[in-house]
Structures are given as C-alpha cells and as structure tokens.
Amino acid sequence: MKKTLLVLLMASTAAMAQNKPPVNFTADQDHKNMMDQLGIKALRPGPSGNESAPNHANYDVDKANPYPNLPDLLTLKNGKKVTTADQWWHQRRPEVKEDLEREVYGRLPKNIPAVTWSVALTDNEVFNRVPVIAKQIVGHVDNSSYPAISVDIKATVVLPTNVKGPVPVLIMFSQSRLPAPSSPTAAENEQINAALKKLLTNIDPNLQAVWNAHPAYLPFAAPAGGGFFGAGRPVVQKPTPDVPGVIGENNDPPSAEQLIAAGWGYVALDLGSIQADNGAGLTRGIIGLVNKGQPRKPDDWGSLRAWAWGAARVLDYLEQNEPTVDAKHVGVEGVSRYGKAALVSLAFEDRFAMALVGSSGEGGAKLNRRNWGEAVESLTGGEYYWMAGNFMKYGASDATFGPKTANDIPVDSHDLIALCAPRLAFISYGVPEKGDAKWLDHQGSYMAAVAAGVVYKLLGAKDLGVSNDYNKEMMPPVNTPMLNGELAWRQHDQGHQDQANMKWFIKWVDEKIAYKPTPIAGAGPGRGR
Template sequence: MKTVKIKIAIFLILLSIAVAVHAQNTPPVNFTAEQDHQQMMKQLGIKTLRPGPNGDATAPDHANYDEALANPYPDLPDALTGKNGKKITNAMMWWKQRRPEIVEDMEREVYGRIPANVPKVIWTVKVTDKERVGFYPVIAKQLIGHVDYTAYPLLNVNIDMTLVLPANAKGPVPVLMMFGRSTLPAPAQPNPADLEKINDALKELLTKDHPELKTIFEQYPAYKPIPEQSPFGPSGFPVVKGDPPTASQLIANGWGYVLIDPSSIQADNAEGLTKGIIGLVNKGQPRKPEDWGALRAWSWGAARALDYLETEPAVDAKHVGIEGVSRYGKAALVTLAFEQRFAMGLIGSSGEGGAKLHRRNFGEAVENLTGGEYYWMAGNFMKYGASDATSGAKTANDLPVDAHELIALCAPRLTFISYGIPEQGDAKWLDQQGSYMATVAAGAVFKLVGARDLGITNDYKTEKMPPVNTGLLNGELAWRQHDGGHTDAPNVKYFIAWANKLMHYGKEGAQPAK
C-alpha cells in the first residue's frame, strides 16, 4: 500500500512538471481584437453590449452634450460611507476600512488586479550622455528594464526609459515621470574637429563607391554630410514660442524627468493582450475577467521605473511625480491612485476611465470603454455596458465606485487635474464638467486625511466650474482648465510652482527650502 502511494505521488509530481513544461512551450494565442472581445463576453455570459455614443457631433448616434440630460444618475457612491453603511469619520477609518474597500472594487470591477506572480525587472543603463536641455547641462541616461521571462521564454518584455537630471544640482532632485516615447533630449555630438574628420572620411567613401559624387562635392566644397546640430534657430538665438517645452521648464526649475514608453510595457491595442507584460504573466493565454488591463499594466511599469529611481542617489525618490495626457492621463491617475510611493501627479485631459464620472451622460461613456477600448480595463468592466447578459443588464449606475473615488485614492498626495478647452481641441467628449464634479467630490477625503482640497464645498451638484485660466491651486488637490488644446503643457508652469510650494522646495529643487 505504501509503495502504491509513493508511485502515485511520483506520478503526480511528474505530471505537474509535464504540464508546466507544456505551458511554458505553448505559443501565445494570436487573437484579433474582435476574437478577444468575444471570448471575454463569453466568459462573462454577455450576449449583447450597448453601442457607445459617436464622437462625431453630426452623427445620428452622437454623444450627448446637453447639460440638462447629463446627469441621469445624479447620486454618486459616498466615498465616506463604508459597505456596512456606517460613516467614515476619521483618517484611521479611511486607511483601515474604507480605502481598502474602494481599492477592492476598483481592482475587481474597473481596472483589474496586478497578479502576485509578475516577474522581476532588472534595469541596465544603455547610454549615459552629457547633454543640454536649452541652456542647462544635464546627465541623460537611456535604460532598459529587462523583465524576467524564465517562466515563459516565448515572450520577451523590455521597458524603455530615459532619465534626465540637471548636471549642476547640489543634491537629490524631484523628478516628474512622463508617459511617452523614450528619447534622449539632445545626444552629444563630436567636437567640430572630430566631426570634420568624420565628414572627410564619409566624402572619401562615398566618392569611392559613387565616383559621380566627386563633381558634386567639388561644386559644394563647404557641404557636410553630417552637419553640426544646434539647439538654436537660424538667427543664432533660441526659438521660443509661448512657454518653453515641459522638459526645459522642469530642468530650469531644478527638477529631473523620466520618459517611459507605455508600448514597451503593454501594447495599446486588444491584439496585444496575449503579449506584453499581461501576456507574459498569462503565458500567452487570454485574460480572465479580473485580470489587469493596459492602464493597470502601464501603471505597473511606472512603479518598476520608480524602483530604479530609488537606487539613484541624484533622485529625491520621495518626490517623484507621474504625468500623462489623454489615455496616458488615465494611466497617470491610475498610477497615482494605486502606487502610493508616487508623491504627486499631473493628470491631463483624462476623460472616461480617468477623472470623468462614469455616471455622467456627456461625451465619452462607459459603453465606449466596454466596446473598442475594453482592453484598457478589466474584463469585468464590460458588464456595465451589457444589455443582455446572464447576470442581467447593467449600466454605469451599477458600478460600485466612480471617478471621484479614484481621485480620492490619491489623497493626501499632490493631485493636479488639468484640462484644456474644446475650442482649441480638448474635445467636449472628455467632459471637463464631469471631471470637475469628480474632483470636487473627492475633496472630502482629502480633508478627512489632513490635506487641503480645492477650497470650496464638496457639493458636486452645485459647485460651478471656475473660469478658464483660473486655477484652484491652494491645496494638495488642485484644478486648472487652461485655454489650450489636448495637452497639459500650458499648465506645467503652474504645476511646478504649486508642487514646489507644497513640497517646500527652493527654485533649484535640490534642497528643501528653509
């Protein structure tokens, strides 16, 4: 009998090894977006989804832009009432009881859960370069975050990141991490004498392979195949139109910055869900309903970049912020909400799935994110766009949480909600008013945990959005609608000044002001 049990145990061990090896060698599933969408609907028992409104105002199924019809579900979930029905009356109750409840609902129903078995990331420096941002010398590093893929060698994920720090800082500096393409600001080039040698050699090689070029080079003796590059315009002076670029403003104020490429973490499409970091963890298989979507995956990547920044002596890792615009504004808000090591955020034009209230019927709707852009969210989020499903038809009003609670998860850290104006391209589709309402409602939590909100009441039903270019910037929660388009660039100088004041940083940013 004992021998039989041993044989069974050995068999089960060998079987588990065989299953693991098979899973490790199974190629990733290659679904189209439609196929992946359909398999998630099948998992959730959804037969029919309501179509999302059209962004074209001239289309017959266009989105609503009538404020009289914008609030079909006027009552938001109370961020300060627990699931047991009791009021949350002090900070300890928020941290111990209510905040974990909101996090659970957000993860399960909206953005998805980060798996416990996500592989580690090892950062390597690809390039270190002495460069200039405007007039300021900087140290720029291009880094690669290699994700451990030993559990599934068929997928390889490498996170692209650039770190730029002021060269003359007297101590660790605050850093703003921005979602975007990872590029060096101004790669250093050879000095004029060395560049001349390179050009002479190039001309010689080109003439050798293409003799007909000799006449052209003789006709234009001053021509250089590789011209000297300059940060200045043709006049020899800097070209300045409006505010300097965001990078220049940050460096000029003694900050550093990071550019992290979201597409190197997780593709911005549904076809990529069985690849990238989501696919790597799932060994190339489709998601389950509670699995993370792209927004949460991008936020995970930002947190791994922060892991690296914590090892950089020149970085003040206690004062690292996160920034993004549009879909990356959504990702920045999700990052700030869930990753509490980030000290601040500049959340630009984030709309539905970001700062906009789900319950608002104005512009982009829940149904748009349960349709074509479902891959940003957890699969479970699709239930709230279903008109026919085994669990019944659900709407935005059935969501257990809303955007004001996502903003509230950022408290008491510095949270700057930024928008532009429709006339300049920051479309009504984003629902600036609905985002302002969410920010107003979130303020109650900021105050409860000892921070300052917008400095107004928290009555989201009656508070009026301030005029354009009028910022509410006296608290840890801030709002400003600028007169530009789909960008947060016009608000950057206000963000830096606001953050410096609240962090008690001097202009250089290297040491706290006394």
C-alpha cells in the same frame, strides 16, 4: 510512487504551458472571448463623437446627471460612517481599492516577473541651454517562465547637472527619446569628414576628382541646434495670458523644457514597450507574459493598470540607481489615455508623490455616472482593453446576469481620486474651443474632484476649497487656479495638452514640498522662469 507521478505530471503540465505559443486573437476575437466568459450576449453601443449622428453623445445639461448620487466615500459597506483617518486607511480605503481593482481596472497578478534594469546609453547634453545628463534605460522583464514573449521597458532619464541634488522628477508618458543628443565639435567633425573622404576614395578612386572640384564640400555638415522636445529654444518665453475667459496663444515651452529649467528631472517612458495600446496585444506585453500568452480572466488587469505597474518599476530604478533624484518626490504625468494612466498610477502606487492628470476623460477623472460625451459604453466597446474584463458588464444590455448600467458600478472616479489622498493630485483640462473636446466632460471631472475632497480633508489635507456638494458646484472660469490644497484643479485656455498648466504644476509642487533648486557654480543656467 503516487507522489512521484504527481510531481512528474505537474512538471509536464508546466512544460507544456511554457512551450504553448501565444493565442493570436484579433481585438474583436479577444473582446468576444471576454463577453463569452462573462455571459454577455449584447452590449449597448457607445455614443458617437459626431454631433450630427443619430446616436450622438449627449450635451444637454438637463440629461447630464441621470444618476446624481455617487457612492458615499465615507460610508463603509456595513453602513457605518467613517469619521477618522484610521477608519479610512484600515477599513474604507481597502473596500474602495478592492472594488476598483475587481470591477474597473483589474488586479495586479501575484506572479509578475522581476525587472532588471540596464543603462543602454549615457549622454551629456545641453537642453535648452541647460546642461543635463541623459540616460536611455531598458528594464528587461524576466521571461524565463515563458520565453515566447519578451518585454523590455524603454525609458529615458534626464537630470539637470547645474543644480545640486536631490531633485524632484516627473515620469512623463511619452516616447523615449534623448532631448538634445550631443554632437561632435567642429574639430571632431573635420576628422570625421577627412576619414570619410579617404574611405570613399579607397572604394572609388574617381571620387578624388569630385573632392578636387569641390574642396569645401563636407559629406557631414556641422550639426545645427535642435533636438527632441525643442532643444535650442530661447529660455525666456512669452507667458500665456492668464485672464479668465480669454483664449490665448500656445506660447508655453514644451513640458520637458519647463521641468529642466525649473531644476527638475524627468523620465520619458514608452508605455507601448510595457503593454500595447490595443486589444489584440492583450496576449502579449506584460499582461500576455504573465498569462503565458493566454486570454485574460474577467478580473485580470487592463492596459491602464499595466502601464501604471511599469511606471512603478521606473520608480524602482530611480530609487536604486540615481542618487541625485529625490525618490520621495517622484510623480507621473500624461494626457488623454495617458492622463488616465497617470491618475491610476498615483491611486494604486503609494510611493508616487504627485501627478499631473491631463484631459483624462472617461476611465480617468470623468464621472462614469455622468451622461455627457464619452460614456461607460465607450470603454466596454472599442477601448475595453484599458479596463478589467469585468468592466464590460456595465455596458451589457443582454446578459445572463441581466442588463447593467454605470449606476451599478460600486465605485466611480471620485473614488479613484480619493485613493490619491493626501498626496498631490492636479486635475488639468483645456477648452473645447482649442480642441480639448466636450467629449471629455470637464464639468463631470470637476464634480469628481469636488466629491473626492472629503477624503483629503479627513486626512488633514486641503481640497479645492469649495463645498463638497458635487451636484451644486460648477467649474470656475477658465485659467482660474485652484491650487491652495493638495488636490488641485485648473482649466487652461489651450487644447488637448497639459503643457499650458505645467508651470502652474511646478510652482504648486515646489511650494508644497518646499523645493528650491540650488545652482552649482559654473554649471550653466539655472531656473529659467
């Protein structure tokens, strides 16, 4: 009898949770809720990006490294040194991953619902003179456990049809759009116009006089070229000058064009369809669905980790449904906050083979311990939702556990990069003169890559080819490619984008994976570079 009552009580509790509406917090309310959970009474304000403001960010080299010593990648928590690859994989790497999950980016829940993919639209297109097949796909997340929240992942898969598969693919964090939607032929357009004129005349017979007066008028004119990502651009582009220190013009084609011209495929993944880019959305999206509309706990995942999870689900789709895709050579790409997400994706999803990490800054490749531009306090304040709730502790000035700073975080961004080893990680930045702000801390990101190199070398891969003394090594001149290893760096001479490094990324990966596209006879242009 007692057992029956217990089962009924549990079923009743589950039903109540399922029917309970989502919490409707504002971002400020959600932020305060997490502070209360953690026992934080006050947070230090983040620095201002306005250099004339009283609390402006630091750009004084002498004050840039208040905590010069990073956590040692090759020392276990028990103090023993890591000297073999086996020790890294089975002892040290799990320690680093655990700290990054618990304190920085959050853990993946154990009960994430399954994703079912469907193809909403298939279109044969010509994108910058290259024939492609484009598919708009939707990944429906099973919400039967909490119907109040729906999550449908939106992405567009674009694959060249003029080369033999399998082809490498880059998942780009961007709007999910068709690159160059196919249009009716001239003859088909005439049919459409004739039918439309007839329909309109049936509705309003007076329009016959208009058609008689303007016999050449067409309600739908024949479509001109164009399309998303700049379809219709010429294949041959004037290259950006690659002279160190010389600021060039932004003549690089859009990244999607460069990929297709090189015989690659790409996926445009809408991250907002996975999880909103704001704190108010944490009780919705995939995070809200798993939590049944309730606020996060301190070690729950933030948006960066949720976006990375969504990218991995796209990889599931490619593995299972696209035989012309080389599923062993799928990578991720993003700029700014999406650059952070690209690095997090490569670090935590071992199936990804590569990443182009563009201008990622704090929360990405930038060292948390550096005092330059964006700071930990920037991500414990307004952009807290990118991270685990626990990350807020390191911006606390008054809390039940006492104040904490960036130096108290048990890991840093070099640990995140090290999780990618020995896979291909290309750290990309532009220059402040063109808009890739000083705020991003280019030198601090370079230092993190330098420090992570010890793990690449331990695993038999190559790093940047310099010493691993992160406090000594300085960035090379602009436009200097450091692409000999599996860990790569290049600071291009453009702004807050990575398309200026895309051609370098493609060439680098092609060499590393020994990819050379094989044209299909009569299928149209091949590699356009």
